[in-house]
Amino acid sequence: MSYPKIELHVHLEGTVRPGTLLRIARRNGVALPATSVEELTGLYEFRDFSHFLQIWLMTTGALRTGQDFRQVVVDYAAQAAACGAVYLEGIFTPAEPAGRGVRWEEIFDGYCDGAQQASESHGVRVALTPDIPRDYPMEAAELTVRYGIAYAARGIVGIGLGGSEGDHPPEPFHRVFARAKDGGLGSVPHAGEAEGPASIRGALDALGADRIRHGIRAVDDPGLLSELAARGIVLDVCPTSNVRTGVVRSLATHPLPELLAAGIRCTVNTDDPAMFGTDLDAEYATAARLGVPARGCYEAGVHGALCDSRTRAELRRIGEEFDWASVSAGGAG
Numbered sequence: 001m002s003y004p005k006i007e008l009h010v011h012l013e014g015t016v017r018p019g020t021l022l023r024i025a026r027r028n029g030v031a032l033p034a035t036s037v038e039e040l041t042g043l044y045e046f047r048d049f050s051h052f053l054q055i056w057l058m059t060t061g062a063l064r065t066g067q068d069f070r071q072v073v074v075d076y077a078a079q080a081a082a083c084g085a086v087y088l089e090g091i092f093t094p095a096e097p098a099g100r101g102v103r104w105e106e107i108f109d110g111y112c113d114g115a116q117q118a119s120e121s122h123g124v125r126v127a128l129t130p131d132i133p134r135d136y137p138m139e140a141a142e143l144t145v146r147y148g149i150a151y152a153a154r155g156i157v158g159i160g161l162g163g164s165e166g167d168h169p170p171e172p173f174h175r176v177f178a179r180a181k182d183g184g185l186g187s188v189p190h191a192g193e194a195e196g197p198a199s200i201r202g203a204l205d206a207l208g209a210d211r212i213r214h215g216i217r218a219v220d221d222p223g224l225l226s227e228l229a230a231r232g233i234v235l236d237v238c239p240t241s242n243v244r245t246g247v248v249r250s251l252a253t254h255p256l257p258e259l260l261a262a263g264i265r266c267t268v269n270t271d272d273p274a275m276f277g278t279d280l281d282a283e284y285a286t287a288a289r290l291g292v293p294a295r296g297c298y299e300a301g302v303h304g305a306l307c308d309s310r311t312r313a314e315l316r317r318i319g320e321e322f323d324w325a326s327v328s329a330g331g332a333g
Contacts, residue, residue: 001085003294003327004318005280006301007269008188009236010113010157011131011162012069012090013060015076018044023125024071025062033058043273049194049245055165063097066110073114073126079273081122084279087305087315088124089188090115091160093131094147095140103109105149109126112154127307131160132161133174134168141176149183157306158186160213161203165195165324170202177207180254186210188236194247197221210237211304216248218264219255229263234304239286240278241271255291265300269294295324 016024018040034040040059045215046052063069073090080088086226094107110128115126118232132141148156159180160172170189177187191203191215200218203209204227215235218224236255242248248255259266268287270278284294302315 001260001323004298004322005080005084005294006087006267006298006300006305006315007080007280007286008089008211008234008267008304009238009269009271010076010080010088010090011272012076012092013063013071013096014035014056014092014275015270016063016072017024017274018292019258020075021059021062023223024068027064028064028068030062030064032062040056042087044191044277046244046246046275047207049273052245052275056272057096060096061100064100064102066113069097069107069110070117073111074117074121076273077114077118077122077124077211081124084122085280086318087301087307088126088131088313089157089306090126091129091131093106093133093162094144095133095136098140098143099136099193101323104143107153108151108156109146109261112151112156115155119258125156125276125307125311126155129158129186130156130162131162131190132173132232133167134163134173135165136183138176139171141178145176145180145185147181148185152184152221154184158210159189161189161207162189162213165193169199170274171206174202174206181208188213188306190214192217193242197224197279200224200228208319209233210306212271214238214242216242216259219262223261225264225316232269232303234265235259236269236299237266238269238271238283238303239275239290240283241269244276251290256287256292260292260296265303266292266297267300267304268297293324294327295319 106143190213192200
């Protein structure tokens with residue numbers, strides 16, 4: 001049976017299915033490193049995290065217009081709603097298309113229009129958290145924050161930080177994240193995915209993280225585990241992604257149960273569902289097999305969401321009124 005779900009960590013560029021990506025690329029006259037759905041799907045067999053980043057950049061370069069950005073949001077909202085999603089925080093990286101000449105206004109207008117249309121068409125609330133790519137010039141980070149603040153009334157709720165943690169630690173981004181917070185936006189950086197506890201501490205101390213995307217390497221530092229639990233910091237965990245990018249050997253060895261045992265609230269998310277061959281139903285089912293109940297995932301989402309008090313109250317009401325005892329032990333649907 002279906003039950004309500006919240007997703008706080010999904011890269012909208014990574015939700016585009018191969019067939020849709022090929023159609024968008026042809027519409028925009030963009031050459032991809034594959035000419036069929038089968039070939040493109042084959043490219044998604046990632047060797048490691050660096051290979052994943054390479055393919056992500058190669059394939060998402062097809063997104064060029066406001067129509068594309070809007071379509072990406074609406075299409076994924078339909079998929080997520082079919083899995084029971086009631087609230088999403090979608091990630092997009094505006095500096096990437098901007099670096100190819102797309103106007104910042106067109107990028108933000110497209111994604112924000114898509115978020116509004118998603119709510120109207122599919123009944124799922126979509127908030128947006130533009131990501132700063134670590135390996136871009138600092139000007140890109142500053143523009144991401146500037147436009148994020150300007151579009152806050154249209155659904156931008158936070159600023160993220162993505163890319164290679166090892167090559168680009170969080171500390172140099174202190175100033176732009178402070179500006180984002182002064183502008184009313186939350187701080188939701190990636191940290192502790194491929195790198196260790198120092199990356200997470202940097203995100204907390206330098207960026208004032210309200211939530212940590214991934215954060216699974218916190219298990220390497222008992223003191224950090226205790227701190228995260230005491231501060232109520234929510235981790236957005238992506239089990240399938242972690243295995244597909246090679247940062248975790250297998251689902252059987254995933255640290256999610258250890259994080260929960262330490263008292264840390266964890267949401268469960270798809271990250272890049274089209275690239276990893278997953279969806280929200282599959283991720284919640286995986287969490288259930290790891291001993292994490294669906295209700296716990298949902299309530300962590302309510303706690304961690306960067307939403308207004310009215311939306312949080314509504315999400316809490318949905319959770320309280322649902323008969324969680326009816327959810328099967330396997331967590332499917």
